[in-house]
Amino acid sequence: MKISLKEAEKFHGHLGPWLVLGLLAGSLALKKLKSKKYFGIEVRVFGADRKPKSCLIDGLQLSSGATYGKGNIKKFKGKKINIVFLKNKQKLTLTLKDIILEKLLQIKSHRESELLAKRLYRMDSNQIFDFKLS
Numbered sequence: 001m002k003i004s005l006k007e008a009e010k011f012h013g014h015l016g017p018w019l020v021l022g023l024l025a026g027s028l029a030l031k032k033l034k035s036k037k038y039f040g041i042e043v044r045v046f047g048a049d050r051k052p053k054s055c056l057i058d059g060l061q062l063s064s065g066a067t068y069g070k071g072n073i074k075k076f077k078g079k080k081i082n083i084v085f086l087k088n089k090q091k092l093t094l095t096l097k098d099i100i101l102e103k104l105l106q107i108k109s110h111r112e113s114e115l116l117a118k119r120l121y122r123m124d125s126n127q128i129f130d131f132k133l134s
């Protein structure tokens, strides 16, 4: 089930586009890998070590159920945002489409950030992420 923006905001403390991107990425990955939530999936996040990009990680924990407490999500340094999901021997890599990165760079205020968060939430994930399954 899709996590609502309210639930996400309650957990994270504020609503922003990176949080929403994490929500969408986790849901998309469970679908593509036909994985259950919480267990059996491992998440590796590259290039999201600073705010606001790191807000992505909270969205990912909520949607994929992989958490720091269980140790099945980890973050790594990286120049580009790259989210890798592992299930058994399958590997799914998600990256953000350039058009989405451009939108994120254009944010100038708190209000714009909330608006983009809401807009992304309603978008089809295939318009946001490029993916590679191997």
Ligand SMILES: [Zn+2]
Pocket: 012, 014, 016, 019, 052, 055
């Ligand atoms: Zn945040």
